Amino acid sequence: MTTMEAPVWRDEDVRGFGMAVGGRARVLRPTNSEQVAAAFAEVRAAGGSIALRGAGCSYGDAATAVGGSVLDLSAMNRIHDFDPATGIAVCEPGVTVRDLWRRSIGYGYWPKVVSGTMAVSMGGAASMNIHGKNNFALGSFGECVEWFDLMLPRGESVRCSRESDPELFHAAISGFGMLGCFTRLAIRTKRVHSGRLRVWGIVAKDLAHNLQILEDLRGKADYLVSWLDLHGKGAGLGRGLMHRADQMQPGEDPEGLRFFEPALQDVPTTLFGVVPKGWLWPGMWCAVHMRQVALVNWLKFRAGYREERQSPYLQTHGAFHFLLDYVPRWHWMTRPGGLIQFQPFVPAAQGERVLRTLIERCQQTGFVPYLGVLKRHRPDPFLMTHAVDGYSLAMDFAVSANQKRRQALWRFCQELADLVLEAGGRFYYAKDAVLLQSSFGRVHGEPAAARFRALKQRCDPDRILQTDLSRRLGV
Numbered sequence: 031m032t033t034m035e036a037p038v039w040r041d042e043d044v045r046g047f048g049m050a051v052g053g054r055a056r057v058l059r060p061t062n063s064e065q066v067a068a069a070f071a072e073v074r075a076a077g078g079s080i081a082l083r084g085a086g087c088s089y090g091d092a093a094t095a096v097g098g099s100v101l102d103l104s105a106m107n108r109i110h111d112f113d114p115a116t117g118i119a120v121c122e123p124g125v126t127v128r129d130l131w132r133r134s135i136g137y138g139y140w141p142k143v144v145s146g147t148m149a150v151s152m153g154g155a156a157s158m159n160i161h162g163k164n165n166f167a168l169g170s171f172g173e174c175v176e177w178f179d180l181m182l183p184r185g186e187s188v189r190c191s192r193e194s195d196p197e198l199f200h201a202a203i204s205g206f207g208m209l210g211c212f213t214r215l216a217i218r219t220k221r222v223h224s225g226r227l228r229v230w231g232i233v234a235k236d237l238a239h240n241l242q243i244l245e246d247l248r249g250k251a252d253y254l255v256s257w258l259d260l261h262g263k264g265a266g267l268g269r270g271l272m273h274r275a276d277q278m279q280p281g282e283d284p285e286g287l288r289f290f291e292p293a294l295q296d297v298p299t300t301l302f303g304v305v306p307k308g309w310l311w312p313g314m315w316c317a318v319h320m321r322q323v324a325l326v327n328w329l330k331f332r333a334g335y336r337e338e339r340q341s342p343y344l345q346t347h348g349a350f351h352f353l354l355d356y357v358p359r360w361h362w363m364t365r366p367g368g369l370i371q372f373q374p375f376v377p378a379a380q381g382e383r384v385l386r387t388l389i390e391r392c393q394q395t396g397f398v399p400y401l402g403v404l405k406r407h408r409p410d411p412f413l414m415t416h417a418v419d420g421y422s423l424a425m426d427f428a429v430s431a432n433q434k435r436r437q438a439l440w441r442f443c444q445e446l447a448d449l450v451l452e453a454g455g456r457f458y459y460a461k462d463a464v465l466l467q468s469s470f471g472r473v474h475g476e477p478a479a480a481r482f483r484a485l486k487q488r489c490d491p492d493r494i495l496q497t498d499l500s501r502r503l504g505v
């Protein structure tokens with residue numbers, strides 16, 4: 031389609047990344063901001079609503095609208111400018127993390143904040159205010175946004191920065207697509223002095239050990255993330271393998287300059303150079319459906335000792351950050367029910383008690399996540415922030431195709447959410463599928479929830495922007 035042709039609505043199956051929620055919707059893919067404004071006008075005239083969608087990497091219903099309309103921004107994917115003197119890129123919202131680092135790495139820059147997959151778009155990253163494995167050190171994605179253009183649902187475009195409209199700036203970032211559509215964003219990247227990181231694998235024998243490592247290293251390391259074997263019980267509860275990665279100092283890794291070549295940063299598409307990795311998910315499907323997940327976790331934990339002995343080692347930025355992109359379509363292993371992710375954020379003082387209780391409750395009820403990932407966070411200035419001065423534990427649950435079992439999982443996660451909220455914790459809507467309407471004020475505090483509702487009224491008085499998530503939360 032050329033930019034002159036008007037895009038057409040298509041009827042499609044639009045789901046969250048986890049495939050467990052979503053359904054049919056009519057979808058439009060604009061290629062410029064005039065088409066975004068035209069779509070808003072059309073939907074407003076018809077008295078309808080529309081959900082914004084980037085790359086569709088949110089696990090739950092943040093970018094779906096069952097039976098409704100979806101504006102998919104993935105075709106607005108041009109990088110208008112990259113300044114090698116400052117490392118600032120001016121992007122359309124559909125530019126992905128991969129597009130960004132491919133443009134910047136040759137100049138010795140890497141995005142400051144990246145998610146576990148490079149498929150995520152700039153619009154989706156800003157809207158959810160995503161975090162990386164360095165959240166404790168560099169903060170969230172919003173902290174590297176210099177300014178953005180936001181198309182409001184009545185068709186007016188506003189440029190926002192920390193200086194020009196600080197309230198809208200700090201609310202649209204983190205505002206899960208409720209206030210307007212990002213049509214252009216200026217993103218600051220950071221200098222790197224090698225195409226590689228120095229990486230350590232560190233075995234953590236239990237939850238307390240994991241948390242202690244995070245505390246000991248958070249003033250020293252650039253990146254920290256721990257994989258947890260949530261099947262470990264007793265003395266092994268919360269055991270896992272921590273990864274620490276540090277950037278190279280200037281001149282420390284002359285050989286690493288070779289890895290400024292974008293092709294050398296991409297994750298390989300074949301195993302041993304032969305087997306297409308796209309063929310691996312059926313094997314993983316067998317592990318999930320033949321109840322071998324505990325064994326796989328145990329084997330992975332044991333393999334951690336070997337990695338620890340071989341540490342430190344050098345790894346490209348791409349290989350370190352995008353582990354989840356190594357196996358394309360890995361999430362298909364949870365078909366037909368799909369998966370949900372549940373990621374509570376817990377204040378540090380409550381961390382060990384609450385996380386231990388969550389893991390124990392999973393083991394008691396038999397809803398044991400096949401994957402757990404622990405990170406350290408710090409607060410950020412965005413209105414709908416999910417960050418706390420503390421920890422998050424992302425837990426991936428395979429969803430049963432059996433409706434009763436599925437509903438029991440939802441109820442169980444809501445029970446866990448209560449424990450987290452009672453302890454002053456928060457949730458992250460990119461990873462949510464279960465929170466109830468009553469949780470919204472508890473996640474953010476009533477004053478912040480009220481300020482957000484007031485901004486929604488100011489920016490979108492006709493309530494054009496709606497998603498399945500916003501309806502579930504009553505926003």
Ligand SMILES: Cc1cc2nc3c(=O)[nH]c(=O)nc-3n(C[C@H](O)[C@H](O)[C@H](O)COP(=O)(O)OP(=O)(O)OC[C@H]3O[C@@H](n4cnc5c(N)ncnc54)[C@H](O)[C@@H]3O)c2cc1C
Nearest residue numbers: 084085086087088145146151153154157160161207212460
């Ligand atoms: C394998 C995997 C690993 C992940 N790892 C991490 C991680 O490490 N850290 C982390 O923080 N997250 C992580 N995520 C979650 C992901 O970063 C977020 O869900 C992110 O928002 C997805 O971006 P997207 O472009 O796919 O947006 P979508 O999922 O399509 O949309 C996300 C939100 O952004 C809104 N939106 C989209 N485009 C616009 C726009 N132009 N203007 C305004 N609003 C818009 C949507 O309405 C929706 O509310 C991971 C996801 C996956 C699948």
